[in-house]
Amino acid sequence: MPLPTHARSTLRRDPLQSRWLSPLLLLLVWEGLCRLGVIPAHTLAAPSSVGSTLAQMIGSGDLPINLAVSLRRAILGLIIGATVGVALALAAGLARRGDAWIDPLVQVKRTIPVVALTPLFIIWFGIGETTKIALIAFAAMLPVYINLHAGIRGVDVRLMDAARSFGLGRAALIREVVLPGALPALLTGLRYALSISVLMLVFAEQINASAGLGYLINNARDAMRTDIIVVCLLVYALLGLTGDALVRAIETRTLAWCPALVEA
Amino acid sequence: MTEALRSPLQIVPDPLPPEPVVRLRDVSRAFGATVVLDSLNLSIAPGEFVALLGRSGSGKTTLLRTLAALDPPQAQDIRLPGSRATVFQDARLLPWKRVWQNVALGLRGRDARPRALAALEEVGLAHRVDAWPLTLSGGEAQRAAIARALVREPELLLLDEPFAALDALTRMKMHALVLALWQRHRPALLLVTHDVEEAMALADRVLVLDRGRIVAEERLLAPRGSRGAIVRDLRATLLRHLGIDVGGAAYADLLERHA
Ligand SMILES: Nc1ncnc2c1ncn2[C@@H]1O[C@H](COP(=O)(O)OP(=O)(O)O)[C@@H](O)[C@H]1O
Ligand SMILES: [Mg+2]
Numbered sequence: 001m002p003l004p005t006h007a008r009s010t011l012r013r014d015p016l017q018s019r020w021l022s023p024l025l026l027l028l029v030w031e032g033l034c035r036l037g038v039i040p041a042h043t044l045a046a047p048s049s050v051g052s053t054l055a056q057m058i059g060s061g062d063l064p065i066n067l068a069v070s071l072r073r074a075i076l077g078l079i080i081g082a083t084v085g086v087a088l089a090l091a092a093g094l095a096r097r098g099d100a101w102i103d104p105l106v107q108v109k110r111t112i113p114v115v116a117l118t119p120l121f122i123i124w125f126g127i128g129e130t131t132k133i134a135l136i137a138f139a140a141m142l143p144v145y146i147n148l149h150a151g152i153r154g155v156d157v158r159l160m161d162a163a164r165s166f167g168l169g170r171a172a173l174i175r176e177v178v179l180p181g182a183l184p185a186l187l188t189g190l191r192y193a194l195s196i197s198v199l200m201l202v203f204a205e206q207i208n209a210s211a212g213l214g215y216l217i218n219n220a221r222d223a224m225r226t227d228i229i230v231v232c233l234l235v236y237a238l239l240g241l242t243g244d245a246l247v248r249a250i251e252t253r254t255l256a257w258c259p260a261l262v263e264a
Numbered sequence: 265m266t267e268a269l270r271s272p273l274q275i276v277p278d279p280l281p282p283e284p285v286v287r288l289r290d291v292s293r294a295f296g297a298t299v300v301l302d303s304l305n306l307s308i309a310p311g312e313f314v315a316l317l318g319r320s321g322s323g324k325t326t327l328l329r330t331l332a333a334l335d336p337p338q339a340q341d342i343r344l345p346g347s348r349a350t351v352f353q354d355a356r357l358l359p360w361k362r363v364w365q366n367v368a369l370g371l372r373g374r375d376a377r378p379r380a381l382a383a384l385e386e387v388g389l390a391h392r393v394d395a396w397p398l399t400l401s402g403g404e405a406q407r408a409a410i411a412r413a414l415v416r417e418p419e420l421l422l423l424d425e426p427f428a429a430l431d432a433l434t435r436m437k438m439h440a441l442v443l444a445l446w447q448r449h450r451p452a453l454l455l456v457t458h459d460v461e462e463a464m465a466l467a468d469r470v471l472v473l474d475r476g477r478i479v480a481e482e483r484l485l486a487p488r489g490s491r492g493a494i495v496r497d498l499r500a501t502l503l504r505h506l507g508i509d510v511g512g513a514a515y516a517d518l519l520e521r522h523a
Contacts, residue, residue: 162356165332166349166370166412176369180360257360257396 045227053227054234062216067235069212070201073129074239077136078197082190084137085144092145093152093182094174106145114139115203122207132204139200143192151185152178184258187251194243202236285310285419285452286331289341293326293476300326302476310419311450315463318473319506324456327473328424331454345420345452349413353425355405357397357412364393367412383415384408387441403434407441414445421451425458439466443488460502464495472505480505 015021027047033039034046041049057063088106091098114135125131155178163177205214213232220228284307293301300323308314318324329335330342332350357366367380384393387407397405406426413421423442427435443466446453457463463470464484472480482501486494503509 158352158354158356159358161334162350162352163358163369165334166416168370172370176361177358180358183360257398 042224042226045225045230050227050230050234053225054231057228057231063231063235066212066216070205070214071239073132073204073212074136074197074201077133077200078140078193080133081137081140081197082144082193085141085189085193086148086186088141089145089148089152093149094178103149106142110142110146114142114200118207127208131207132201132209135204136197136200140193140197143196144186144189147185147189147192148182151182151189154185155181184251184255187247187255190250191244191247194247195240198236198240198243201239282309284308284343285345286454287341287343288330291330291340291342293323293330293335293338300476301330304477306471306478308420308452308454310452313446313453313455313466313468315455315457315467315470316473317457317460317463317470317502317506320458322473323476324458324473325424326476328422328454328456331420332422345418347416347418348420348422349416349418350422350424351406351409351413351426353428355397355400355402355409357400357405357408359396359398361397362393363389363395363397363400363408366397366408367415369412371415379415380411383411386414386445387411402430403438406430406438410442410445414449417449418451421446421453423453423455425456427462428458435462442466460499460506461495463502464491464498470498470502472502474505474507 030039030044031047034041034044034049039046045053054063088102092102092106093099117138118131118135121131121134125134159177159181160173163173168176202214205212206218209215209218213235217229217232220226220232286306286308288304288306290303290305291301292299292303304327306327316324316327328350331344332348333344334350357363358369361369364377364380364384367383368376371379381390381393384390384407387410389404389407389411392400392404392408397408400408409426426442427438430438439462442453442455455463455466465488468484470480470482470484471478480502482498484491484494484498
């Protein structure tokens with residue numbers, strides 16, 4: 001009887017099954033093609049030159065400084081968006097009137113792609129930092145709101161009943177049952193918000209930037225420096241991965257009771 | 265005047281029966297057009313162990329929710345004690361609170377934790393106080409739920425089919441536990457069940473609910489442990505009220521007859 005793949009690989013380590021193999025191979029082929037001149041540097045820089053450019057950009061401070069600017073935009077936008085999303089979801093999830101007032105507005109907002117608001121935002125806020133942060137915040141708000149709202153609404157009524165039968169008042173019910181019950185949904189929302197804010201960061205930095213990763217990319221484009229562009233793409237990817245790891249860490253800390261984690 | 269002269273002894277009153285802790289008079293409840301409780305009357309004396317039998321859908325849970333005051337109050341003649349506690353069929357522990365925190369839920373004061381630990385000790389769960397509820401077995405979860413009810417020293421303890429989902433051996437252990445706890449703490453206890461054997465083994469009084477009315481009431485005067493002689497007839501009576509005509513047959517022979 002054949003064993004399932006993961007079981008087999010622990011029995012007898014097959015080097016051809018390593019998950020690193022194909023990316024490594026791709027890098028080698030890419031490097032080889034660049035060295036042979038099949039891919040010219042202005043089309044795509046070789047991995048080795050990307051590596052040295054990365055080291056050089058870190059050394060010169062170019063990368064750290066511009067990364068800090070981009071990070072500030074993403075983090076501020078995310079914090080503002082998540083805060084507004086949480087506040088609205090609490091108001092709508094915990095009070096019927098709040099729901100009647102807030103939910104329709106959010107549903108309307110949902111139908112408008114945030115990117116389409118860019119011209120208005122530029123008219124209102126100019127082309128500086130405010131527009132970028134506002135775009136990120138606006139986009140990040142939605143997944144937080146939608147997930148938390150659904151999480152609050154989806155809290156098990158049987159648990160609510162039980163808690164009520166032990167004399168918990170409204171405030172205690174919210175504190176002991178509703179919020180902990182909705183926490184997994186909130187974290188899911190945060191995870192989406194994180195990846196959306198990186199996405200919006202990339203977009204917002206294309207508008208017009210005098211600093212930041214987008215600024216680096218724009219300059220590199222004008223100079224046909226594909227090595228710098230690839231470095232910036234790597235950093236964007238790293239931002240997304242770091243954010244995801246962060247939320248995962250929060251999840252393992254706060255959701256220790258969850259069945260999937262409990263069994264692990 | 266002449267009457268008083270004729271029998272003066274009758275003026276001496278009987279010792280008063282204790283005030284019931286629960287009294288429902290003509291209590292009805294309907295969901296839309298379906299009447300679930302139909303002018304139902306019920307009294308439970310302090311410290312009395314009552315079992316409520318009924319088919320699925322007969323209104324047992326609805327009655328229990330009424331006694332737990334879980335549904336929005338309606339203009340009904342209902343008297344309930346101030347302190348009540350409920351054990352539900354599914355233990356309903358909050359998964360994000362450790363076992364002892366579940367037991368201490370809603371307790372006030374600094375001694376909440378020691379009280380919760382004592383209650384858990386009493387139900388034989390001292391070794392699981394810091395566990396997450398989702399790691400408990402079915403029997404352990406029900407023990408925790410019983411501890412959570414018990415720790416409040418309720419005057420009225422409501423149990424809604426708490427053992428229905430347990431295996432036979434675990435169920436027997438839980439029966440013994442509930443009986444021991446009831447004897448020690450003496451709350452008035454209403455056990456909702458659809459298990460005739462369970463009702464006969466545990467209760468002082470067995471009620472049968474059918475279509476929102478109490479259609480039968482049987483007192484078990486024989487003490488627990490020496491009920492073997494009466495249960496055969498009582499089982500047949502109760503099952504008949506539940507709509508099953510046994511006529512003294514064993515369960516093994518019954519299916520054929522109802523086929
Ligand atoms: N919240 C509710 N809304 C509508 N119908 C209900 C509700 N609760 C119970 N019922 C109905 O009332 C009847 C009795 O239910 P229940 O008291 O749960 O029965 P039991 O516990 O004896 O199985 C069932 O027919 C059920 O469908
Ligand atoms: Mg029921």
